[in-house]
Amino acid sequence: MAIRTAVNxxxxxxxxxxxxxxxxxxxxxxxxxxxxxSSATLDFTSNINSTYNNYLxxxxxxxPSADGVELMFQANAVGGSxxxxxxxxxxxxxxxxxxxxxxxxxxxxxxxSAQGTAYTELHGQNSSDADHGCNxxxxxxxxxxxxxxxxxxxxxSGTSSGDFERDDFPAGYFNTTAxxxxxxxxxxxxxxxxxxxxxxxxxxxx
Amino acid sequence: MSLIKYNDRSLxxxxxxxxAVTGNSPGALxxxxxxxxxSSASLTFVHxxxxxxxxxxxxxxxxxxxxxNPASDDKKFQVNFRDGGTNYDATKTTTNFFAFxxxxxxxxxxxxxxxxxxxxxxxxxxxxxxAGNGADESVSxxxxxxxxxxxxxxxxxxxxxNTYYTSDISYDxxxxxxxxxxxxxxxxxxxxxxGGNFDGTIKLYGIKDS
Numbered sequence: 160m161a162i163r164t165a166v167n168x169x170x171x172x173x174x175x176x177x178x179x180x181x182x183x184x185x186x187x188x189x190x191x192x193x194x195x196x197s198s199a200t201l202d203f204t205s206n207i208n209s210t211y212n213n214y215l216x217x218x219x220x221x222x223p224s225a226d227g228v229e230l231m232f233q234a235n236a237v238g239g240s241x242x243x244x245x246x247x248x249x250x251x252x253x254x255x256x257x258x259x260x261x262x263x264x265x266x267x268x269x270x271x272s273a274q275g276t277a278y279t280e281l282h283g284q285n286s287s288d289a290d291h292g293c294n295x296x297x298x299x300x301x302x303x304x305x306x307x308x309x310x311x312x313x314x315x316s317g318t319s320s321g322d323f324e325r326d327d328f329p330a331g332y333f334n335t336t337a338x339x340x341x342x343x344x345x346x347x348x349x350x351x352x353x354x355x356x357x358x359x360x361x362x363x364x365x
Numbered sequence: 366m367s368l369i370k371y372n373d374r375s376l377x378x379x380x381x382x383x384x385a386v387t388g389n390s391p392g393a394l395x396x397x398x399x400x401x402x403x404s405s406a407s408l409t410f411v412h413x414x415x416x417x418x419x420x421x422x423x424x425x426x427x428x429x430x431x432x433x434n435p436a437s438d439d440k441k442f443q444v445n446f447r448d449g450g451t452n453y454d455a456t457k458t459t460t461n462f463f464a465f466x467x468x469x470x471x472x473x474x475x476x477x478x479x480x481x482x483x484x485x486x487x488x489x490x491x492x493x494x495x496a497g498n499g500a501d502e503s504v505s506x507x508x509x510x511x512x513x514x515x516x517x518x519x520x521x522x523x524x525x526x527n528t529y530y531t532s533d534i535s536y537d538x539x540x541x542x543x544x545x546x547x548x549x550x551x552x553x554x555x556x557x558x559x560g561g562n563f564d565g566t567i568k569l570y571g572i573k574d575s
Contacts, residue, residue, distance in 0.1 A: 249464035266475030300505035310505035330537035
Protein backbone atom coordinates (compact mmCIF):
# COMPACT_ATOMS: atom_id res chain seq x y z
CA MET A 160 0.00 0.00 0.00
CA ALA A 161 1.32 3.41 -0.86
CA ILE A 162 2.25 5.70 2.01
CA ARG A 163 0.02 8.72 2.29
CA THR A 164 2.12 11.68 3.25
CA ALA A 165 0.40 14.54 5.00
CA VAL A 166 1.05 18.11 4.01
CA ASN A 167 0.18 21.19 6.05
CA UNK A 168 -3.15 21.70 4.28
CA UNK A 169 -4.14 18.14 5.06
CA UNK A 170 -4.09 18.92 8.78
CA UNK A 171 -6.22 22.05 8.78
CA UNK A 172 -9.21 20.13 10.17
CA UNK A 173 -7.30 18.89 13.22
CA UNK A 174 -8.66 20.66 16.28
CA UNK A 175 -7.37 18.50 19.11
CA UNK A 176 -4.28 16.51 19.92
CA UNK A 177 -4.69 12.75 19.91
CA UNK A 178 -5.30 11.23 23.30
CA UNK A 179 -2.20 9.09 22.98
CA UNK A 180 -0.19 9.96 26.06
CA UNK A 181 3.07 9.95 24.17
CA UNK A 182 2.12 13.06 22.27
CA UNK A 183 1.93 15.13 25.41
CA UNK A 184 4.56 13.30 27.40
CA UNK A 185 6.80 15.33 29.56
CA UNK A 186 6.05 18.81 28.37
CA UNK A 187 4.56 21.51 30.45
CA UNK A 188 0.95 21.75 29.39
CA UNK A 189 -0.48 25.22 29.74
CA UNK A 190 -3.87 24.89 31.41
CA UNK A 191 -4.89 28.38 32.45
CA UNK A 192 -3.61 31.94 32.11
CA UNK A 193 -4.95 34.50 34.56
CA UNK A 194 -4.24 38.16 33.84
CA UNK A 195 -4.74 40.78 36.51
CA UNK A 196 -6.38 44.11 35.91
CA SER A 197 -6.86 45.80 39.26
CA SER A 198 -7.92 42.37 40.54
CA ALA A 199 -8.51 41.65 44.21
CA THR A 200 -7.48 38.02 43.62
CA LEU A 201 -6.43 35.72 40.82
CA ASP A 202 -8.20 32.41 41.37
CA PHE A 203 -7.69 29.09 39.64
CA THR A 204 -10.95 27.22 40.09
CA SER A 205 -10.73 24.63 37.34
CA ASN A 206 -8.20 22.24 35.80
CA ILE A 207 -6.64 21.26 39.16
CA ASN A 208 -7.46 17.59 39.42
CA SER A 209 -5.95 14.13 38.92
CA THR A 210 -5.03 14.72 35.29
CA TYR A 211 -1.44 15.56 36.27
CA ASN A 212 0.61 14.60 39.31
CA ASN A 213 2.06 18.07 39.74
CA TYR A 214 1.04 21.59 38.81
CA LEU A 215 3.39 24.52 38.14
CA UNK A 216 2.44 28.17 38.48
CA UNK A 217 4.55 30.84 36.76
CA UNK A 218 4.29 34.44 37.94
CA UNK A 219 5.12 37.20 35.49
CA UNK A 220 5.50 40.77 36.71
CA UNK A 221 2.75 40.83 39.30
CA UNK A 222 2.43 44.47 40.21
CA PRO A 223 0.60 45.57 43.37
CA SER A 224 -1.51 48.68 43.71
CA ALA A 225 -0.15 49.22 47.24
CA ASP A 226 3.47 49.53 48.27
CA GLY A 227 5.29 47.09 50.55
CA VAL A 228 2.74 44.29 50.34
CA GLU A 229 3.05 40.50 50.43
CA LEU A 230 2.08 38.13 47.65
CA MET A 231 0.06 35.34 49.28
CA PHE A 232 -1.92 32.24 48.40
CA GLN A 233 -4.42 29.78 49.79
CA ALA A 234 -6.27 26.65 48.66
CA ASN A 235 -9.76 25.23 48.76
CA ALA A 236 -10.43 21.52 49.05
CA VAL A 237 -12.92 19.69 46.89
CA GLY A 238 -16.39 20.40 48.16
CA GLY A 239 -15.09 23.01 50.56
CA SER A 240 -16.07 26.62 50.90
CA UNK A 241 -13.55 29.42 50.93
CA UNK A 242 -9.78 29.55 50.66
CA UNK A 243 -8.90 28.53 54.20
CA UNK A 244 -7.05 25.20 54.33
CA UNK A 245 -4.73 24.54 57.25
CA UNK A 246 -1.16 25.26 56.17
CA UNK A 247 2.33 25.00 57.68
CA UNK A 248 5.21 26.67 55.84
CA UNK A 249 8.84 27.70 55.98
CA UNK A 250 10.06 30.99 54.59
CA UNK A 251 13.55 32.35 54.10
CA UNK A 252 15.06 34.92 51.81
CA UNK A 253 18.17 36.52 50.46
CA UNK A 254 18.25 40.25 49.80
CA UNK A 255 20.59 42.91 48.45
CA UNK A 256 19.87 46.56 47.98
CA UNK A 257 20.71 48.61 44.92
CA UNK A 258 23.01 50.88 46.94
CA UNK A 259 25.09 47.82 47.82
CA UNK A 260 24.85 48.67 51.50
CA UNK A 261 22.74 45.78 52.73
CA UNK A 262 22.74 42.05 52.21
CA UNK A 263 21.08 39.32 54.23
CA UNK A 264 20.18 35.65 54.28
CA UNK A 265 17.58 35.05 56.95
CA UNK A 266 14.66 32.92 58.05
CA UNK A 267 11.56 35.10 58.39
CA UNK A 268 9.55 33.81 61.34
CA UNK A 269 6.96 36.53 60.90
CA UNK A 270 6.18 35.43 57.40
CA UNK A 271 5.71 31.66 57.74
CA SER A 272 2.58 29.78 58.81
CA ALA A 273 2.05 27.19 61.53
CA GLN A 274 -1.30 25.49 61.10
CA GLY A 275 -2.82 28.75 59.98
CA THR A 276 -5.84 29.04 57.74
CA ALA A 277 -5.15 32.52 56.41
CA TYR A 278 -3.44 33.19 53.08
CA THR A 279 0.26 32.30 53.43
CA GLU A 280 3.14 34.37 52.10
CA LEU A 281 5.02 33.70 48.87
CA HIS A 282 6.99 36.93 48.36
CA GLY A 283 7.34 39.92 50.65
CA GLN A 284 7.61 43.70 50.49
CA ASN A 285 6.51 44.06 46.90
CA SER A 286 6.98 47.54 45.53
CA SER A 287 4.36 49.47 43.61
CA ASP A 288 6.89 51.49 41.63
CA ALA A 289 5.92 51.49 37.99
CA ASP A 290 8.87 49.40 36.86
CA HIS A 291 8.80 46.89 39.72
CA GLY A 292 7.21 43.47 39.71
CA CYS A 293 7.23 40.04 41.31
CA ASN A 294 8.26 36.99 39.32
CA UNK A 295 8.73 33.33 40.19
CA UNK A 296 7.34 29.86 40.22
CA UNK A 297 5.43 27.58 42.57
CA UNK A 298 5.04 23.81 42.31
CA UNK A 299 2.07 22.07 43.89
CA UNK A 300 2.65 18.35 44.34
CA UNK A 301 -0.13 15.83 43.80
CA UNK A 302 -3.09 18.03 44.81
CA UNK A 303 -5.64 15.34 43.98
CA UNK A 304 -4.29 12.89 46.55
CA UNK A 305 -6.78 11.88 49.20
CA UNK A 306 -4.04 10.15 51.19
CA UNK A 307 -1.25 12.68 51.67
CA UNK A 308 -0.96 16.29 52.77
CA UNK A 309 -0.26 18.62 49.82
CA UNK A 310 3.35 19.77 49.55
CA UNK A 311 4.42 22.87 47.64
CA UNK A 312 7.61 24.81 47.10
CA UNK A 313 8.40 28.03 45.31
CA UNK A 314 11.01 30.64 44.57
CA UNK A 315 10.31 34.27 43.84
CA SER A 316 12.43 37.19 42.70
CA GLY A 317 11.05 40.65 43.08
CA THR A 318 11.91 44.27 43.62
CA SER A 319 10.90 45.27 47.09
CA SER A 320 10.05 48.70 48.37
CA GLY A 321 13.31 50.41 49.24
CA ASP A 322 14.89 49.14 46.03
CA PHE A 323 15.98 45.72 47.18
CA GLU A 324 16.27 42.56 45.18
CA ARG A 325 14.47 39.89 47.24
CA ASP A 326 14.92 36.19 46.53
CA ASP A 327 12.23 34.45 48.59
CA PHE A 328 11.92 30.69 49.23
CA PRO A 329 8.52 29.57 50.55
CA ALA A 330 7.65 25.91 51.03
CA GLY A 331 5.25 23.84 53.07
CA TYR A 332 2.09 21.80 52.96
CA PHE A 333 -1.63 22.13 53.19
CA ASN A 334 -2.30 19.81 56.10
CA THR A 335 -5.33 18.10 54.66
CA THR A 336 -5.92 14.74 53.04
CA ALA A 337 -8.83 16.14 51.06
CA UNK A 338 -8.05 16.79 47.41
CA UNK A 339 -7.33 20.41 46.53
CA UNK A 340 -8.96 21.76 43.40
CA UNK A 341 -8.81 25.53 43.78
CA UNK A 342 -5.97 27.99 44.40
CA UNK A 343 -6.20 31.72 45.07
CA UNK A 344 -3.48 34.40 44.92
CA UNK A 345 -3.64 37.97 46.22
CA UNK A 346 -1.59 40.74 47.76
CA UNK A 347 -1.90 41.40 51.49
CA UNK A 348 -3.40 44.79 50.78
CA UNK A 349 -4.86 46.45 47.73
CA UNK A 350 -5.24 44.86 44.33
CA UNK A 351 -3.09 43.01 41.85
CA UNK A 352 -2.72 45.95 39.52
CA UNK A 353 -1.39 43.94 36.62
CA UNK A 354 0.55 40.83 35.78
CA UNK A 355 0.01 37.25 34.75
CA UNK A 356 -0.07 33.86 36.40
CA UNK A 357 0.11 30.78 34.21
CA UNK A 358 -0.75 27.31 35.44
CA UNK A 359 0.79 24.25 33.79
CA UNK A 360 0.30 20.53 34.20
CA UNK A 361 3.71 18.92 34.59
CA UNK A 362 4.67 15.79 32.72
CA UNK A 363 2.50 13.10 31.24
CA UNK A 364 -1.13 12.73 32.07
CA UNK A 365 -1.69 10.16 34.80
CA MET B 366 -3.95 14.61 -7.19
CA SER B 367 -6.71 15.11 -4.65
CA LEU B 368 -5.86 16.40 -1.21
CA ILE B 369 -6.46 13.88 1.58
CA LYS B 370 -7.77 15.67 4.64
CA TYR B 371 -7.24 14.26 8.11
CA ASN B 372 -9.48 14.82 11.10
CA ASP B 373 -9.13 14.16 14.82
CA ARG B 374 -10.07 10.48 14.41
CA SER B 375 -7.38 10.06 11.80
CA LEU B 376 -4.70 10.60 14.41
CA UNK B 377 -6.14 8.93 17.46
CA UNK B 378 -3.94 5.85 17.18
CA UNK B 379 -0.65 7.71 17.08
CA UNK B 380 1.61 6.63 19.92
CA UNK B 381 4.86 8.41 19.20
CA UNK B 382 5.74 12.01 18.66
CA UNK B 383 7.37 13.01 15.39
CA UNK B 384 10.95 14.08 15.92
CA ALA B 385 10.19 17.48 14.52
CA VAL B 386 7.72 18.19 17.31
CA THR B 387 10.11 17.78 20.21
CA GLY B 388 12.99 19.05 18.15
CA ASN B 389 11.23 22.37 17.85
CA SER B 390 10.58 22.61 21.56
CA PRO B 391 13.88 23.62 23.12
CA GLY B 392 13.88 23.32 26.84
CA ALA B 393 10.91 20.98 26.89
CA LEU B 394 10.63 18.34 29.54
CA UNK B 395 10.57 14.94 27.93
CA UNK B 396 9.18 12.23 30.14
CA UNK B 397 11.51 9.22 30.19
CA UNK B 398 10.42 6.89 32.95
CA UNK B 399 8.08 6.67 35.92
CA UNK B 400 8.95 4.24 38.71
CA UNK B 401 6.46 3.47 41.44
CA UNK B 402 7.57 2.11 44.79
CA UNK B 403 5.33 -0.31 46.64
CA SER B 404 7.08 -1.44 49.80
CA SER B 405 10.27 -1.11 47.78
CA ALA B 406 13.78 -0.93 49.23
CA SER B 407 14.97 1.27 46.36
CA LEU B 408 14.03 2.86 43.04
CA THR B 409 16.85 2.74 40.52
CA PHE B 410 17.23 4.41 37.13
CA VAL B 411 19.87 2.71 34.98
CA HIS B 412 20.67 3.80 31.47
CA UNK B 413 19.60 1.17 28.96
CA UNK B 414 17.48 -0.73 31.44
CA UNK B 415 13.68 -0.76 31.34
CA UNK B 416 13.60 2.04 28.75
CA UNK B 417 15.60 4.41 30.95
CA UNK B 418 17.72 6.97 29.11
CA UNK B 419 20.53 8.54 31.13
CA UNK B 420 23.28 9.41 28.71
CA UNK B 421 24.21 12.16 26.25
CA UNK B 422 20.70 12.21 24.79
CA UNK B 423 19.89 15.09 27.14
CA UNK B 424 22.29 17.57 28.75
CA UNK B 425 20.15 17.90 31.87
CA UNK B 426 17.95 15.37 33.67
CA UNK B 427 15.27 16.10 36.22
CA UNK B 428 13.77 13.75 38.82
CA UNK B 429 10.42 14.45 40.47
CA UNK B 430 9.60 12.91 43.85
CA UNK B 431 5.91 12.48 44.56
CA UNK B 432 4.68 11.47 48.00
CA UNK B 433 7.48 9.14 49.05
CA ASN B 434 6.21 7.51 52.22
CA PRO B 435 8.63 5.38 54.30
CA ALA B 436 7.39 2.19 55.94
CA SER B 437 9.29 3.02 59.13
CA ASP B 438 9.03 6.30 60.98
CA ASP B 439 11.78 8.91 61.13
CA LYS B 440 13.67 8.05 57.92
CA LYS B 441 15.61 10.31 55.55
CA PHE B 442 15.38 10.02 51.78
CA GLN B 443 18.73 9.64 50.01
CA VAL B 444 20.45 9.26 46.65
CA ASN B 445 23.58 7.71 45.24
CA PHE B 446 25.16 7.48 41.79
CA ARG B 447 26.82 4.82 39.65
CA ASP B 448 30.00 5.86 37.86
CA GLY B 449 30.94 2.98 35.66
CA GLY B 450 30.78 -0.08 37.88
CA THR B 451 27.75 -1.78 39.30
CA ASN B 452 27.87 -0.15 42.72
CA TYR B 453 26.25 3.13 43.69
CA ASP B 454 29.29 4.69 45.26
CA ALA B 455 30.46 7.72 43.30
CA THR B 456 32.65 10.05 45.34
CA LYS B 457 30.71 13.17 46.30
CA THR B 458 31.20 16.56 47.91
CA THR B 459 27.96 18.33 48.84
CA THR B 460 26.23 21.08 50.80
CA ASN B 461 23.00 20.68 52.75
CA PHE B 462 20.87 23.35 54.42
CA PHE B 463 17.26 23.60 55.47
CA ALA B 464 14.46 25.71 56.86
CA PHE B 465 11.80 24.25 59.14
CA UNK B 466 8.63 25.29 60.91
CA UNK B 467 6.52 23.41 63.43
CA UNK B 468 2.80 22.90 63.02
CA UNK B 469 1.99 23.64 66.61
CA UNK B 470 4.08 26.40 68.06
CA UNK B 471 5.91 27.72 65.05
CA UNK B 472 9.43 28.09 66.48
CA UNK B 473 11.10 27.93 63.06
CA UNK B 474 14.75 27.35 62.21
CA UNK B 475 17.18 27.85 59.34
CA UNK B 476 20.54 26.12 59.33
CA UNK B 477 23.36 24.47 57.49
CA UNK B 478 23.23 20.73 58.13
CA UNK B 479 26.76 19.58 58.81
CA UNK B 480 25.58 16.08 59.64
CA UNK B 481 24.05 15.59 56.24
CA UNK B 482 26.67 16.89 53.83
CA UNK B 483 29.55 14.89 52.34
CA UNK B 484 33.22 15.61 51.70
CA UNK B 485 34.76 13.22 49.22
CA UNK B 486 32.56 10.40 50.42
CA UNK B 487 31.09 7.44 48.57
CA UNK B 488 28.20 7.16 51.05
CA UNK B 489 24.62 7.94 50.16
CA UNK B 490 23.62 11.61 50.11
CA UNK B 491 20.66 12.58 52.29
CA UNK B 492 18.21 14.79 50.39
CA UNK B 493 15.32 15.14 52.84
CA UNK B 494 14.82 15.36 56.56
CA UNK B 495 13.41 12.48 58.61
CA ALA B 496 10.01 11.73 57.17
CA GLY B 497 7.14 10.38 59.18
CA ASN B 498 5.45 7.16 58.19
CA GLY B 499 1.95 8.37 59.00
CA ALA B 500 -0.61 7.71 56.31
CA ASP B 501 -0.57 11.33 55.14
CA GLU B 502 3.17 11.97 55.66
CA SER B 503 5.74 11.91 52.86
CA VAL B 504 8.55 13.61 50.92
CA SER B 505 7.96 15.50 47.67
CA UNK B 506 10.39 17.54 45.58
CA UNK B 507 12.82 17.38 42.71
CA UNK B 508 16.47 16.90 41.77
CA UNK B 509 18.38 18.10 38.72
CA UNK B 510 21.43 16.22 37.40
CA UNK B 511 23.68 18.11 34.98
CA UNK B 512 25.44 16.51 32.05
CA UNK B 513 25.85 13.00 33.53
CA UNK B 514 27.48 11.65 30.38
CA UNK B 515 30.41 14.06 30.44
CA UNK B 516 33.81 12.41 30.63
CA UNK B 517 35.47 15.78 31.14
CA UNK B 518 33.67 17.41 34.04
CA UNK B 519 32.57 16.34 37.50
CA UNK B 520 28.77 15.83 37.73
CA UNK B 521 26.79 18.52 39.51
CA UNK B 522 23.37 17.96 41.01
CA UNK B 523 20.88 20.05 43.02
CA UNK B 524 17.77 19.03 44.92
CA UNK B 525 14.98 20.64 46.90
CA UNK B 526 12.52 18.57 48.90
CA ASN B 527 9.72 19.31 51.30
CA THR B 528 9.37 16.79 54.12
CA TYR B 529 6.53 16.09 56.48
CA TYR B 530 8.86 15.49 59.41
CA THR B 531 8.16 12.72 61.87
CA SER B 532 7.07 15.12 64.58
CA ASP B 533 4.79 17.29 62.43
CA ILE B 534 7.25 19.82 61.07
CA SER B 535 7.58 21.20 57.54
CA TYR B 536 11.21 20.88 56.36
CA ASP B 537 12.45 22.61 53.20
CA UNK B 538 15.77 20.88 52.40
CA UNK B 539 18.34 22.08 49.84
CA UNK B 540 21.20 19.88 48.68
CA UNK B 541 23.77 20.61 46.02
CA UNK B 542 27.06 19.04 45.13
CA UNK B 543 28.99 17.05 42.62
CA UNK B 544 30.12 13.54 41.95
CA UNK B 545 33.86 14.10 41.82
CA UNK B 546 34.43 11.76 38.93
CA UNK B 547 35.02 12.28 35.24
CA UNK B 548 33.50 8.91 34.39
CA UNK B 549 29.94 9.13 33.11
CA UNK B 550 27.14 8.65 35.60
CA UNK B 551 24.82 6.03 34.12
CA UNK B 552 22.69 5.06 37.11
CA UNK B 553 20.93 6.83 39.98
CA UNK B 554 19.50 5.03 43.00
CA UNK B 555 17.05 6.38 45.58
CA UNK B 556 16.57 4.81 49.00
CA UNK B 557 15.47 5.61 52.52
CA UNK B 558 18.02 5.32 55.30
CA UNK B 559 18.64 1.92 56.82
CA GLY B 560 17.34 0.31 53.67
CA GLY B 561 13.77 0.80 54.75
CA ASN B 562 10.95 0.15 52.35
CA PHE B 563 8.81 2.93 50.97
CA ASP B 564 5.91 3.78 48.69
CA GLY B 565 5.62 6.60 46.16
CA THR B 566 6.53 7.72 42.67
CA ILE B 567 9.66 9.07 41.02
CA LYS B 568 9.56 10.47 37.49
CA LEU B 569 12.60 11.00 35.28
CA TYR B 570 12.65 13.67 32.58
CA GLY B 571 15.19 14.83 30.06
CA ILE B 572 15.39 18.54 29.36
CA LYS B 573 15.72 18.78 25.63
CA ASP B 574 18.13 21.21 24.03
CA SER B 575 18.67 22.90 27.34
